[in-house]
Amino acid sequence: MNSNTFLENLKDVPFIFEAELSLYTTYRVGGVTEVLALPETEEQVKHLISFTKQHKVPFRVLGLGSNILVSDLGLRGITCCLRNFRDIKIDDNSVTATAGTALDEVVRETINAGLAGLENLSGIPGSVGGAVFMNAGAFKTETFDKLKSFKVLTDKGEIKKFRKEDVKYEYRKVWGIENCVILSATWVLDKQDKEILKARREEILQSRTAKQPLEYPSAGSVFKRPVGAYASKLIDDCGLRGLSVGGAQVSTKHAGFIINYQNATAQDIYDLIKKVQKIVKEKTGFKLEPEQIFWGEFK
Ligand SMILES: Cc1cc2nc3c(=O)[nH]c(=O)nc-3n(C[C@H](O)[C@H](O)[C@H](O)COP(=O)(O)OP(=O)(O)OC[C@H]3O[C@@H](n4cnc5c(N)ncnc54)[C@H](O)[C@@H]3O)c2cc1C
Numbered sequence: 001m002n003s004n005t006f007l008e009n010l011k012d013v014p015f016i017f018e019a020e021l022s023l024y025t026t027y028r029v030g031g032v033t034e035v036l037a038l039p040e041t042e043e044q045v046k047h048l049i050s051f052t053k054q055h056k057v058p059f060r061v062l063g064l065g066s067n068i069l070v071s072d073l074g075l076r077g078i079t080c081c082l083r084n085f086r087d088i089k090i091d092d093n094s095v096t097a098t099a100g101t102a103l104d105e106v107v108r109e110t111i112n113a114g115l116a117g118l119e120n121l122s123g124i125p126g127s128v129g130g131a132v133f134m135n136a137g138a139f140k141t142e143t144f145d146k147l148k149s150f151k152v153l154t155d156k157g158e159i160k161k162f163r164k165e166d167v168k169y170e171y172r173k174v175w176g177i178e179n180c181v182i183l184s185a186t187w188v189l190d191k192q193d194k195e196i197l198k199a200r201r202e203e204i205l206q207s208r209t210a211k212q213p214l215e216y217p218s219a220g221s222v223f224k225r226p227v228g229a230y231a232s233k234l235i236d237d238c239g240l241r242g243l244s245v246g247g248a249q250v251s252t253k254h255a256g257f258i259i260n261y262q263n264a265t266a267q268d269i270y271d272l273i274k275k276v277q278k279i280v281k282e283k284t285g286f287k288l289e290p291e292q293i294f295w296g297e298f299k
Helices: 003-009 042-054 103-112 128-133 194-211 231-237 266-284
Strands: 015-020 032-037 059-062 068-070 075-081 088-091 094-098 147-153 159-163 181-188 248-250 258-260 293-295
Touching (some): 003 015, 042 059, 042 075, 042 147, 042 181, 068 266, 094 103, 103 194, 128 181
Parallel strands (some): 032 075, 059 075, 068 293
Antiparallel strands (some): 015 032, 094 181, 248 258
């Protein structure tokens, strides 16, 4: 498909032709996407879905790119980044936010409104859509804990609302929504003194700064917590802190993170992930499963 076809068909949807995905992902690596669409409304997302279906164009949804490793070879088709589809509405003790809203902004706004339940998610650098998609969590709290419902656009272009009890979810996994675009989410929270909530947020943000290598590009914890162990402890016990491939390194500050230490390529990061998995398996028997998502081709 050439640029004119996109220009003709996507004229109402803001988009960039041949956009560098390293600018839209927190690892700061990855090649070029043929088209980066940046819809601002539900109608624009709908239009994109019907266009891609009609023309059989590959389609991917990107939130804030904080859990994705994009191949250096780039991506065909449309990457639909929702970062400009942002809105938060608070009504009494319920909050609804559109998918591209930063989760941390929702946390801040609810704390300011004296609403408790999301404060432990402070500092997660993803979007509302990304958080719902994989039930992001921290400090013994998950996105789904206080979630009431969420709205999606199905791959058939239909709007559907899921109540929490309609879906199966677990640690970092939600079933049955793989082909949906999450449009918004609603949480029902508890009223609480906002000064207490602000103090809790501060404590969490300080703990993140102290323990995580936030001074380097990364996509957070690389691996899921295996049953009966902690990924970062296993990696540490195998002596892998500081292990590197090209410009990618197992963080010396938090062994569960791989950082873009010095101009890493996506392939460096991918190779390091594989190397860590292999060594941990050989030395401990644990099979580490990536929490992060790989897009495109890797060798
Ligand atoms: C420094 C750092 C710390 C982190 N700490 C944590 C943590 O404590 N806990 C935690 O759980 N995670 C953590 N993460 C990982 C990440 O922030 C979360 O996984 C977050 O939920 C990803 O959201 P995103 O918008 O960036 O998703 P993206 O990375 O953009 O996408 C991730 C996946 O979600 C899908 N997706 C995104 N938006 C939508 C949508 N609207 N509809 C359908 N699918 C969608 C994408 O297609 C992709 O498959 C951390 C990351 C970093 C860099």
